Amino acid sequence: MPWSEAVTPVRMRRVAVVVPQSGLREALVRIAEQGCVELDRVEEAAPGEAAVRLQRLRGQGTPSGSRSGAPAALAVTAPDLDRLDRGRRFALLAGEAQLEERAQGAVRQGEVAALAGWCPAAQVPLVADRLAAAGGALLPLPVPRGTDPPTLLRSGRAASFTPLVSTYGTPAYADLDPSWPAGLAYVVMFGIMFGDVGHGALLVLGALALRLGRPRALARLTRLWPFLAGAGVAAMLAGAAYGEFFGPTGLLPVLWLSPLEEPARLLAAAVVLGAGLLVLAHAAGAVNRVRENGWAQGLYAATGCAGLLFYLGLAQAAAGLLLHHLAWTVAGAACAVAGLALVAFGMFRATGGGGAGVAETVVRLFDVVVRTGTNTLSFARLAAFGLTHAALAALVWRGTTALAGRGAAGLAGAVLLFVVGTAVSFALEALVAGVQALRLEFYELFSRLFEREGRPFRPWHVPPAEPADPAAKVLPCSPG
Structure with a gap:
């Protein structure tokens, strides 16, 4: 990686998810599974049916052994909400509530639905391939004037x-x-x-x-651990310069x-x-x-x-x-x-x-x-x-x-x-x-x-209850 990229945040692309309305759910499930796209959300949107059921169940309390705080999950096909409600399937209801919220942000015209969001530039081809399998496409958009992309610091x-x-x-x-x-x-x-060689060595061992x-x-x-090891090595070098060993x-x-x-x-x-x-x-x-x-x-x-x-x-x-x-x-x-x-x-x-x-x-x-x-x-x-x-x-x-x-x-x-x-x-x-x-x-x-603060990149990631495409291996999103 060039040094000029190593000292800058991950490059972001403004994108549009365009799919047939009949394939909107499958596309959203694939996006959530990939976990590389931050979709725009409708402000002050009314809660969907799944969100209302989930809120009611949580307000009723949970019996011993239930998992009301379990991580959200998504069913690949549209589930029966009544069945999830009766079975107190909190994880699937939470996933459906999130999917409903994202779906409300879609712009619909005719048989086509579109959503806007942000995606790391390096991950655009990968996400586009996943959407193509659902009959959709990921299209680049110009960055809106006066809007800063979200910030994602590099990993590695x-x-x-x-x-x-x-x-x-x-x-x-x-x-x-x-x-x-x-x-x-x-x-x-x-x-x-x-600065002490002995104390620094203890940090390295830690x-x-x-x-x-x-x-x-x-x-x-x-x-x-590299952070702690670096501090220990620096302490050892300073200790050697000072002649300090415990x-x-x-x-x-x-x-x-x-x-x-x-x-x-x-x-x-x-x-x-x-x-x-x-x-x-x-x-x-x-x-x-x-x-x-x-x-x-x-x-x-x-x-x-x-x-x-x-x-x-x-x-x-x-x-x-x-x-x-x-x-x-x-x-x-x-x-x-x-x-x-x-x-x-x-x-x-x-x-x-x-x-x-x-x-x-x-x-x-x-x-x-x-x-x-x-x-x-x-x-x-x-x-x-x-x-x-x-x-x-x-x-x-x-x-x-x-x-x-x-x-x-x-x-x-x-x-x-x-x-x-x-x-x-x-x-x-x-x-x-x-x-x-x-x-x-x-x-x-x-x-x-720094004089002003940015907005962190928060991609939408909800694992499916079962793979959307069992024959396809989903690679983790690693934008860094």
């Missing part, structure tokens, strides 16, 4: 990182899908705060156990720095890394603003091209000051001023003008400048919590070594202290590092990427 290798984005919100269809870059940024930040379906209570989280045990040499001995250097490195991540977030945000609204608005947005120019200028000016390079400082300051001027122009253009517009622009511009500085310095928490993790591990190790030299009882106490202390610090710091990395991801990075 980066699927374990997708919850990072979907928890924040659904990106607009025009926006980039930052799942795998955001996942990489998250595990790097987690590793810096949780990921392998999750991959094998252990414990069974967490089986539904199996797809997140604390400062001396089993590993310090390859870069010891957090407790060089905190200022670690702090500076964390801020520089944060600045680099913010530059990437600004660049992605600029792409999103242009894709959403075109160059006219993307150029002047604080999270667009103007904001990117302002931040790059600030970064260059700061680097020039630190390196005592006058030309860099002046050039960076000029870029920052130019970017801020473009942001101000865009803000003023969005106001009503006049004195009130100027005042509003000044206040919002001040907020942009302050937020830029605070967001950059916020990444210092990477070093702060990395120091906390190292300090807790050092405290446990010092207590262990102090007890180990006091005879057999002291040795037993040392082992107990090391095990319990490591477990407590591991659990506490893993939770803190996970939450803080998530906070940086959401508030510092995603706030620059």
